[in-house]
Amino acid sequence: MSKIALVTAIAATGTDTDMVPLIEACARAGLAAEVRAWxxxxxxxxxxxxxxxxxxxDYTERLPEFLAWCERVAAQSRLLNPLPVVRWNTDKHYLAALAERGVAVVPSAFVEPEAEPLPALQAFLSMHADAAEFVVKPTVSAGSRDTQRYARAQEFAAANHIARLLDAGRSVLLQPYLASVDRDGETALLYFDGVYSHAIRKGALLRPDTGATEALFAPEQIVARExxxxxRALAQAVLAAAHDALQLDAPLPYARVDLIRDGDGRPQLLELELCEPSLFFPYAQGSADRFVASLQARLSAH
Structure with a gap:
């Protein structure tokens, strides 16, 4: 019988709503699974x-330590997703690599630690003159931590936010805030072993004039969505581009593609989650069992 570790963090104990259905699905399939903190x-x-x-x-606050742990574990066991994928996906610079491959990505600009915050922000705003609002986030982040939505009139507050991140040695991602998110939310599409499983809708996470969340992740409003x-077509294009960028020779065990629509109603990639995404098992009957079946097939093949 294969034995698998379901990796969490000490700080995240009890917060992963996918864990119980995943453990139950492993038990039904005869796969020995234990929850362990990295x-x-x-x-x-x-x-x-x-x-x-x-x-x-909590890896976003401890990325070098986490990646060093991933490297050790990859040498001792089988890390899923694999180490090169985790290294690539834990920094949102990957969005630039996907955009270069023709993926429709939410317009993104990166500000590096050596840059001057206010001129960098003003250059971004001049490039997006139609954007009434915009988002500031670190390139290494998860769960909306250190992420905030600003109006154009809040230029100096946003520049101070950027400065704090840069002073901490963190690169910054700037994106226009697409107003359709307040109406339609985000669509997250889940793929197991390259095969579409299910999708959910997440309501808007970033509210005007509210600070960034101090928790591991911001509270989410989630429902199933078709x-x-x-x-579906964009999500497949995203996965194909990621496989090309990473030079993969097989589908990944899991992937989540987060999309939002632009002002013309066209879907655009917000994030591609290949490291530690919620898979939203409680919102799709049978999804945990599908995932475990794909894991078993992968483990038995090696």
Missing amino acids: DDPSVAWTRYDAALLRSPW PGEDE
């Missing part, structure tokens, strides 16, 4: 055939 030094990772990243959600054909 930052628990007592865990012997060689005891597991695979280490499945599920909710190591994606449009245009969303």
Whole structure:
């Protein structure tokens, strides 16, 4: 019997709503699964055939330490998703790599630590003169941590936010805030072993004149959703571009493609989640069992 570690973090204990349905699906399939924290030094990772990243959600504050742990575990067990994918996907500069491959990405500008905050922001705003609002976020972030929505009139407050991130040595991502999010939310499409499984709708997370969340992740309003054909087509294009960028020779065990619509109603990529995304098992009957079946097939093939 294969034995798999479901990887969380000490700080995230009890917060992963996917964990119970995943454990139950593993039990139904006869797959031995144990929940283990990545930052628990007592865990012997060689005891597991695979280490499945599920909710190591504090990695954004400890990225070098987390990636060093991933490297150690990849040498002792089978890290899912694989180490090169995790390294690439934990920094939102990957959006530029996908845009270069023709993917419809939400317009993105990057500000690096050596830049001057206010001139960089003003250059971005001049390029997006029609954007009434915009978003400031670190390139290494998850769950809307350190992410905030601003109106154009809040230029100086936003520049101060950028400065704080840059002073901490963190690169910054600037994007126009697409107003359709307040109406339509985000669509997240889930793929297991390259095959579409299900989708959900997330309500708007960023509210005007509210600070960034101090928790591991911002509270979310989630319902099941049937994606449009245009969303399905874009999600497939995103996965194909990621496979090209990463030079992969097989589908990934899991992927989540987060899309929003622009002012003309066309879907655009907000984020591609390949490291530790919520998979929203409670919103799609049978989804946890589909995922476990794909994991078993992968483990038995090696």
